[in-house]
C-alpha cells in the first residue's frame with residue numbers, strides 16, 4: 066500500500082479567452098488572477114465597462130460553447146456579501162466564483178444560473194472572506210444539528226461553482242483554505258468537486274478546517290459527466306488529500322436508477338473504500354443526493370445537451386415543493402426508499418468510518 070502516492074495527473078481546463086472588467090483590477094486578488102492568466106498564455110480581453118456583453122447568440126448551442134470556454138474576472142455583486150444558509154450542507158454559502166467549465170448533463174447549476182454559462186471568477190476575494198467572521202457561531206443549519214454541531218460553523222463553497230476545477234486559474238480556493246487554516250475557531254470550509262487537481266492544496270496550512278469532498282457517481286453515470294476528471298483520478302485525489310491531513314468526504318450525487326443500480330453503487334463504494342485503505346486519522350463523511358430537476362432546469366439542460374439520454378420524464382417522478390414554492394421532480398417514493406436502504410447499508414458495510422451527514 067502506498068501511503069505517499071503523488072497527486073493524480075489531471076487535465077486542466079484552459080479557457081479559450083478571458084474577459085477582465087476594470088473593477089476587477091481594483092482588487093489585489095483580481096490583479097493576481099489577471100497576471101496568472103497572462104502567465105498561462107490565455108488570451109485576455111480587458112473590457113472598458115464592468116458589464117459582460119456580447120455573450121448571447123441566436124444559436125443556443127453556439128452561445129453555450131462560447132460561454133463554456135470563457136472565463137470572466139469580475140467583482141462579485143453586493144448580494145454575494147450577504148451570506149445565505151444552505152441546508153442541508155452548511156450553515157452558510159460562500160461564492161468564490163459562479164459557473165463551471167465541465168459539461169454534466171445533470172448539472173445542478175442549470176436551474177440557478179442566469180444567462181449563458183460563463184465561468185465568473187470573483188476578484189474581490191478579500192471582501193468575500195472579510196464578511197465570514199461575523200457569521201461564526203451564528204449558523205442555523207449544521208450548527209443546530211446535534212450530530213453535526215462539532216463541525217463548527219460551516220461554510221459551503223461549491224453551490225455555484227466547482228472551485229477546484231478552476232483553481233489553477235484563480236488561486237481563490239487555496240487562499241480561502243489558508244484563511245480558514247489561520248482562523249483559530251470552530252469553523253469549517255467545505256467544498257465538493259468532480260475534479261482531481263488537488264496538488265496545489267496539499268502543502269497548505271489548512272488546520273484541518275477544510276473538508277474536501279469528492280463528488281462521485283456509479284460507473285454507468287460517467288457518460289453524463291463530460292469535462293470532469295475520471296472517477297479513479299478523483300478517488301486518488303481524495304486519498305492524497307486525506308494523507309495530507311484534510312478531512313474528506315464523498316458526495317454521492319446525483320443518485321440515479323442506472324441499470325443494475327444496486328451493483329453499480331456497491332462497486333462505487335468498494336472503489337472508494339479501496340482508495341482510502343490504510344489512511345491514518347481518516348476523518349470521512351458521506352452525503353447522498355438523489356437526482357431531481359425542475360421544469361426550468363430540465364428546459365435549460367435539454368437546450369445545453371440535446372442528445373443526452375438522462376432520464377428526466379416528469380411522469381416517472383414524484384413531485385415535491387421547493388423552498389421557493391416551485392415544484393421539483395424527485396425519484397418516486399418506493400424507488401427512493403429502496404435506494405436509500407441499499408446505499409446506506411452498503412456504505413456502512415464498505416466504509417464503516419464514514420459518517421453519513423444526510424440523504425436528500
Ligand code: SF4
Pocket residue numbers: 164165166167168169171172173174226227259293
Ligand atoms: Fe455542474 Fe458540477 Fe458538472 Fe461542473 S462538475 S458541470 S458544477 S455538475
